Amino acid sequence: QGHDVELVVMEASGGYERLAFLLLWELGVCCGLANARSVRYFAEAMGFLEKTDKIDAAMIARYGAVKQLKAMPPPNAAQLRLKALVARLSQVTGDLTVQKQRKSAALDAETIASLDEVIALLTRQSRRLEGEIASLIDDDPLWACLDRAFRSLKGVASRTVPRLMAQLPEIGIVSNRAIAKLAGLAPIANDSGKRSGRRSVRGGRAG
Numbered sequence: 001q002g003h004d005v006e007l008v009v010m011e012a013s014g015g016y017e018r019l020a021f022l023l024l025w026e027l028g029v030c031c032g033l034a035n036a037r038s039v040r041y042f043a044e045a046m047g048f049l050e051k052t053d054k055i056d057a058a059m060i061a062r063y064g065a066v067k068q069l070k071a072m073p074p075p076n077a078a079q080l081r082l083k084a085l086v087a088r089l090s091q092v093t094g095d096l097t098v099q100k101q102r103k104s105a106a107l108d109a110e111t112i113a114s115l116d117e118v119i120a121l122l123t124r125q126s127r128r129l130e131g132e133i134a135s136l137i138d139d140d141p142l143w144a145c146l147d148r149a150f151r152s153l154k155g156v157a158s159r160t161v162p163r164l165m166a167q168l169p170e171i172g173i174v175s176n177r178a179i180a181k182l183a184g185l186a187p188i189a190n191d192s193g194k195r196s197g198r199r200s201v202r203g204g205r206a207g
Contacts, residue, residue, distance in 0.1 A: 005029060007071055009064030011036040011056075022074055030071035032064060039063050079169055082136055082143075086166040089129040089159070096122045133162045146171060 008024055010017045012033045024031050043051075043059040063069075075083070096119065103115040137143040143165055150161045164171060 007032055007064065007069065009034055009060050009069055011039055011060060025074045031074075032069040032072050034060060034063055034067075034069060042066075075169060078136060078140060079166075082133065082162065083166040085129055085133050085136065086162050089126065089133065090163075092122050092126050092129065096126065130159075137162060137165070 008029055008031045010021065010031065010033060013036060017033070021031050021033070039056075039060055040051075042063045043055070046059070046062070048055055048059060099115055099119050099122065103112060103119065106112050106115060137147050146165065147161050150156050150164070151158075
């Protein structure tokens with residue numbers, strides 16, 4: 001308060017920034033997100049090897065100004081819901097795998113019965129979550145269109161589609177090149193003078 005703020009830049013830190021990000025937007029303050037690794041490299045290039053809250057804040061602000069970061073509007077309710085459902089489904093799927101592995105190694109009858117109960121519960125939760133995700137996608141015209149397009153591709157699993165939509169909501173809005181870079185799949189040039197180096201992929205939102 002009391003400052004003429006055009007844009008608040010914060011590091012994407014695994015979700016810890018989410019509450020502040022949403023609250024600031026609710027107050028009418030535009031926010032943008034910066035890749036934490038990129039900010040650290042930027043700070044080191046500027047000669048700041050130390051890492052304190054004060055230095056971090058200054059480097060994030062300078063990084064945002066130099067890179068001319070744009071405001072990133074908050075996700076709508078449907079996007080937040082989809083992301084939460086996809087994350088929970090991933091957790092349940094992981095738990096199911098663990099319980100089935102334990103059952104395969106169990107010999108005691110009571111232990112097996114207990115594991116069967118847990119597996120049945122997790123299976124029901126998995127099916128319910130899949131149904132909620134499918135309904136959410138069907139209710140959104142863009143998502144429904146993308147869902148049909150993805151499923152027409154050979155080798156695309158049914159759970160891959162909602163996961164892509166949850167983690168890369170820009171799909172269908174920005175260019176294919178931009179999506180590839182966000183996913184960490186864009187070939188990175190490695191040229192110098194007349195030498196054309198081998199391209200590689202790295203980074204990205206999940207990198």
